[in-house]
Amino acid sequence: MKLFYHLFGYLLFGMILLIGTDEYFNFLAEVDQFEKDMVSNAVQNGRSISAMIGHTWQVSGEKKAKELIQDASNSGTIGVTWVWVDELVADTTRPMSEQKTLQKVAAGETVSLKLEGVESEKYLYTYVPVDVGEERxxxxxxxQPLLPLKKFTRRMADRDSFITAVxxxxxxxxxxxxxxxxxxxxxxxxxxRARRIGQGDLTADLDIQGSDELADLARTMNDMCASLIIARExxxxxxxxxxxxxxxxxHTERLSTFGLISAGIAHEIGTPLNVVDGRAKMIMRDELNEAxxxxxxxxxxxxxxRMTNIIRQLLDFTRRPRQQIAEENIILIIKQIFQLLYxxxxxxxxxxxxxREEGAExxxxxxxxQIQxxxxxxxMxxxxxxxxxxxxxxxxxxxxLPSSQHSEDGSRSYLxxxxxxxxxGICKEDLEHIFTPFFTTKTIGTGxxxxxxxxxxxxxxxxxxINVESTVRSGACFSIYLPMQPSES
Structure with missing residues (x-):
């Protein structure tokens, strides 16, 4: 289901983004704090040493003070070196930004810089001013080497990545x-359920518990099925x-047509009845021989x-037959109609x-x-x-012809x-209404x-x-088109 994976993917991506962002900012804060701790530690050590170096310089001289600086450098993890501020500031090989920072040392401030040492390894340099009682x-x-910071950074990155992944x-x-x-x-x-409804199964059996929109939709579909069942019935x-x-x-129209046909057939039945009556009287008078x-x-x-055949045709026409599709010969039906309407x-x-067109099926x-x-x-x-x-x-x-008079999709054979x-003929105004129920131009009693x-x-x-063509006083033409094979629908 595409919607499921899209929704899950977007929500999961959003959660990972939020967690990753939080861990990233925590990572930056931890690294920054570690760096600040390194600077703070260096400043504290430098200030504690600077007081002792300043006192020794003034009491025992420069040599003794530098010996103490050397001992402090050898005994700790932080390298300590004596520098003259004027020489430090006068170094023009440094970038302008570093020179501006080092000028603060001349003003008596303690500063820290990240600089590259030998073998391109980075160090944290902290400069602590020392008052030795001289003009310079x-x-x-x-x-301090920045390797601990680098290790801490890597460790925190691994930790935050692991936490984010978990x-x-x-x-x-x-x-x-x-x-x-x-x-x-x-x-x-x-x-x-929707697929089953499309297939005609309207059983209202969809049960989704809850009070959310999907449960409401399920209840709505059940109500819809019930309504569709009622509507279908x-x-x-x-x-x-x-x-x-x-x-x-x-059937009413057949009976109406029967009434019109009967008026003409009455004369047809009268003639054979007169013949029967005359012949019967001749037999009754006993004037005839056996032959x-x-x-x-x-x-x-x-x-x-003859009379029986005429009456049977009328009865067959007025009877209400059941609809029955069968092989029918249109020519025979037309000839039967000729006899009935004669x-x-x-x-x-x-x-x-x-x-009949030559070779026509x-x-x-x-x-x-019904065709009759x-x-x-x-x-008529x-x-x-x-x-x-x-x-x-x-x-x-x-x-x-095409499948219908309004379609161009495919062709089939028509009779x-x-x-x-x-x-x-039929006037133009009446042509539009001739197939409308109860529309007639005949006099009362004739249609x-x-x-x-x-x-x-x-x-x-x-x-x-059925197509109709007609002009006033030129007769009418009705064309009936029937498929030779019944539609599959």
Whole structure:
């Protein structure tokens, strides 16, 4: 988890930085104090010796005093040497900063300098003025090697580095386990829960103890899951209700269409009924011989079968079928519709023409009853649009098109059913609303305004679409596009 390591790394780096800074300043303070102690020790020794040297110089002379200085240098760790201040100040080989510092000795001050001795080894030089009762002013030069300071510095650096490393390790372990148990594990559980929610598992079982933000987030996710379950059930209920309503609307439209078709078929049934009635009366009068009676019976049987077939077609159309996707031959469906709509079309002097493009594949997987309803609605609209007669041309062909009319992603084979009439056409203002439920331009009693809306929905459910082209007084053209293979979704 990148966030875990980033957070741990930044916090650990900050802690190491704080500990290291503290130890660094402690190191500087310790080294500075050690150096001050060296200077203080040299000054104390120099002052204690200077009083004795000054007294001996005045009482026993210069030689005796220098012997004492030599003895003090040989017996201690600090080298002691007698120098004349005027000679010390007059040394022009020294840097200007050292000369200014040494001039303080002439003023009676005790000073200390870090200077290089032989073999480039550094020493701490301390100059203590000595009053020997002469015109020339002398001073004791106390020389201490800085090797102890160097060793102390190295020892303190090692000590502070070790302490920094130990503190960083201990704090890092505490920090790691704190972030791991309080941040990383809860975040992992939240991430896994979010992934399960994305997969559809809305069980509210996320349990993170505590009162921090992650625990609040876990409780919020549980509440969200509960809300999503309620919303999902509500959506399912509404979806089922919508499907039920849509099915009822489709059936209502079928019944409405049935009413219009029945008016035309009534005349078709009347003719065979008259034939049956006449032949039956001829048989009842006993004026026929056996051969003529058989002929009349045969005619009666054929007319009865004709009426039975017409009634069966009507019953099949009005029945509410279950949606069933199967291999359907569109040409056969169109021919069945021609037979069903023939009475209505012939009464309005409308003729049907069917044209199949050479080599066109006309079999596809679809719900035959629903496709039949779509085609009947469109053909009936064409018939009603030609009160003075005309022709309805239906052509069937195949086309390679994008996956949808608004997409350019990939191509697939579509079955195109083109229905063209010679009616009054559709005005431009109505074209935008023809698929709107309950929108109709027909007179009361001749349409519900649901036919085109339902047809549009059925075609979309099959993965296709309907295009409309029309100009006033030039007829209308409806093009239905159905995929040859059903969508995988």
């Amino acid at each position: 002013q002398g001073a004791l030069e106390l020389r 503190l960083a390790l201990v704090c890092g372990l505490f920090l790691y386990y704190f972030i791991y148990w309080n941040i990383r594990l809860p975040l992992n559980r939240l991430t896994e 509500k959506i399912k209920f509404e979806y089922d209700a919508r499907l039920k309503t849509l099915d009822q609307l489709r 003529e009676i058989k002929e009349c019976a045969t005619i009666i049987k054929s007319q009865a079968e 009475p209505m079309a012939s009464r309005q002097r409308v003729e049907f023409m069917l044209n 006309v079999t596809l997987k679809a719900d035959g009853a 309803q779509v085609l009947i609605n469109l053909m 609209n064409s018939i009603q649009a030609m009160p003075d007669g005309g022709s309805v041309s239906i052509s069937v062909s195949n086309e390679m 195109k059913i083109r229905i063209v009439d010679e009616g009054e 519900t305004g649901l036919g085109l809306s339902i047809a549009h929905g059925i075609v979309e459910e099959h993965g296709g679409w």
